[in-house]
Amino acid sequence: xxxxxxxxxxxxYVIIRVEGLTLEKFLNLATNKDIYLWDIERIEYTVIExxxxxxxxxxxxxxVRKVGCRAYIVEKRGFPFLLEKLRKRKMLGFGxxxxxxxxxxxxxxxxxxxxxxxxxxxxxxxxxxxEEMDVGKGRFKHKVDLDKxxxxxxxNFQRLSFASVEFKxxxxxxxxxxxxxxxxxxxxxxxxxxxxKKKGVIEKVIxxxxxxxxxxxxxxxKGQILITGVIEDELLENNILVHSEGEALARTRYSHKKExxxxxxxxxxxxxxxxxxxxxxxxxxxxxxxxxxxxxxxIEEVDExxxxxxxxxxxxxxxxxxxxxxxxxxxIKHNVDSLKKSTQVLAIQEINKKLRKDxxxxxxxxxxxxxxxxxxxxxxxxxxxxxxxxxxIYNKED
Numbered sequence: 001x002x003x004x005x006x007x008x009x010x011x012x013y014v015i016i017r018v019e020g021l022t023l024e025k026f027l028n029l030a031t032n033k034d035i036y037l038w039d040i041e042r043i044e045y046t047v048i049e050x051x052x053x054x055x056x057x058x059x060x061x062x063x064v065r066k067v068g069c070r071a072y073i074v075e076k077r078g079f080p081f082l083l084e085k086l087r088k089r090k091m092l093g094f095g096x097x098x099x100x101x102x103x104x105x106x107x108x109x110x111x112x113x114x115x116x117x118x119x120x121x122x123x124x125x126x127x128x129x130x131e132e133m134d135v136g137k138g139r140f141k142h143k144v145d146l147d148k149x150x151x152x153x154x155x156n157f158q159r160l161s162f163a164s165v166e167f168k169x170x171x172x173x174x175x176x177x178x179x180x181x182x183x184x185x186x187x188x189x190x191x192x193x194x195x196x197k198k199k200g201v202i203e204k205v206i207x208x209x210x211x212x213x214x215x216x217x218x219x220x221x222k223g224q225i226l227i228t229g230v231i232e233d234e235l236l237e238n239n240i241l242v243h244s245e246g247e248a249l250a251r252t253r254y255s256h257k258k259e260x261x262x263x264x265x266x267x268x269x270x271x272x273x274x275x276x277x278x279x280x281x282x283x284x285x286x287x288x289x290x291x292x293x294x295x296x297x298x299i300e301e302v303d304e305x306x307x308x309x310x311x312x313x314x315x316x317x318x319x320x321x322x323x324x325x326x327x328x329x330x331x332i333k334h335n336v337d338s339l340k341k342s343t344q345v346l347a348i349q350e351i352n353k354k355l356r357k358d359x360x361x362x363x364x365x366x367x368x369x370x371x372x373x374x375x376x377x378x379x380x381x382x383x384x385x386x387x388x389x390x391x392x393i394y395n396k397e398d
Contacts, residue, residue, distance in 0.1 A: 012054045012078035019047050020069030029063045049074065103317055110139045111170040117177050121157055126174065129156055141167055169306070191241035191393040194227040196220045200250030200387050210244030220250065220387075229393050241393055248388035251362070255380045256350040258343040262334055262373050267299060267327040276322040280304075285320075295326040336375065340368055343377035351381050359385040 018026060023046070030037055037050040052060065057073070064071045113130065115123050130136055133152060135144055150165045153176070162177035186192050194210065199221050205212045210227040214220055226248040231240040274295065277288040301323040344366055361383050369376040 008051075008053050009078045012076070012080035013051050014054065014057050014073045015049060015051050015075040015077065016057060016060075016071055017043070017047060017049050017074050018064070018069050018071045020067065021046055022067040022069060023048055026063060026067045026069050029067065030060060033059060033063065035059050035063075051077075054078075054080070106317070107170055108141055109170060110135070110137055110141055110144070110167075110172050112137065113172045113174065115174045115176070117162075117175050120178055121159060121176070126153070126157075126176075129153070135172070141170075144172075186243070186390050186392060188243050190243060191229045192244055192390045193225045193229050193393060194244045194246055194248060194388040195391045196222055196224045196226055196248065196250070196387050197389040198222050198252060198387050200252040202226075203249045203251055203384055204247075205249070206247045208245040208247075210242055210246065212246070214248075226388055244390065246388065247386055249384055250387045251382055251384055252387065253380060253382050254351045254354055255378060256347040257376060257378045258347040258350075259374055259376050260334070260339055260343050262336060262339065262370070262375055263331060264334075265329050265331050267297070268330055269299075270326045270328055272326040274298075274324040274326075276324070278320045278322070280318045280320050293324050295324060297327050297329060298324045299327055300324055336370070339375050340377060343375065344379060347377055347379040348381075351379060355381075355383065356385055359383040 020026065027037070027040070027048075035052065035056045037052050037056070040048060040050040042048050060071060113127065113136070115126050118126065127136075129152075130149075133149065135149060146165045146167075150163050153163045153165070153174070154160055157176075159178050160176050161179045162175075164173075164175045166173050199219070202214050202216055202218045202220060204216060205214060205226055207227045210229045211231060212226070213228050214224070214226050220226065227244045227246045229242045229244040231242055233240060272295065274293060275289070276291055276293075279286045279288065303321045303323070304318045305321075306318060361381055363382040365380040365382075367378045367380070369378075
């Protein structure tokens with residue numbers, strides 16, 4: 001069936017409409033005469049539409065006269081008719097051929113490079129290396145040896161444990177994986193202090209090694225020494241340097257403000273939509289429809305798709321669709337109590353993003369302020385957490 005349709009496309013075919021009271025007889029006679037009709041569709045009780053080859057349509061004339069029906073062409077399709085149009089409009093046809101040729105020529109270049117999987121290594125480092133390898137935007141794809149490029153990337157970046165390189169349309173995709181390096185820890189033999197990594201009020205300091213130098217209730221600032229690794233001994237000429245170990249629990253505060261308008265204007269969609277399409281090639285734009293927007297108030301949505309989808313989003317020729325959705329502006333007033341609850345929840349969510357898992361919440365305070373048409377919600381949470389972090393003690397000579 002498909003082969004026949006393709007064959008008829010190249011030979012040319014027409015969509016016909018047949019009207020009359022003897023449609024079944026018409027179809028039976030066409031079958032008996034080996035005239036192939038396809039995609040037959042009944043429009044009304046006395047009307048059908050079908051597709052037939054050019055030769056088949058000529059043969060139908062006798063049958064139509066015999067059964068007393070009326071048949072006429074609705075649309076001409078296929079290669080012969082397309083060729084005829086191009087002959088009549090030579091410049092348009094020539095331009096179309098040039099345009100198609102240009103598109104396929106452009107697909108042989110790299111138009112974008114996408115790197116994924118890298119965390120420590122910056123995109124710029126990999127891009128710069130690719131440029132040294134003469135690989136970049138505007139480069140012919142067939143001149144890039146993907147296997148060699150992959151090996152060179154792994155050889156140049158020692159921190160990588162994996163790399164894959166492939167083309168997706170006009171995009172060069174590079175996926176890498178960095179080696180899982182353990183977090184940097186201070187060696188147990190290295191002298192260090194434990195200092196405050198943030199401001200807080202000391203609750204308890206447990207010095208497992210080293211000497212505690214702050215008291216409970218003392219306010220400490222960021223960077224202040226809590227447990228020192230410098231041990232003084234009157235019997236010794238020099239101080240002893242040790243690797244401090246311990247825990248420094250302190251009361252700390254987290255706060256977040258959330259602002260919301262009590263009365264605000266919203267945009268409500270009416271259901272009316274107006275669409276404008278255009279073809280974009282670089283900075284050049286060809287409008288395919290009228291650009292007069294029939295709405296006073298609207299929301300615009302822009303969607304870009306590659307002219308040829310299989311070549312990916314980075315193909316330089318795009319079909320751009322501008323969708324204009326008509327809206328009506330309406331004023332709404334929030335219930336202040338409901339707004340207080342919702343803003344409090346949002347503020348707490350933001351604070352929770354910053355809290356350590358081992359932090360123990362001891363108090364929560366919420367403040368509200370109505371200022372003109374605005375509600376300001378501030379949430380303050382007090383917690384007890386370990387604020388200590390190790391800091392190497394360097395000799396004066398170092």
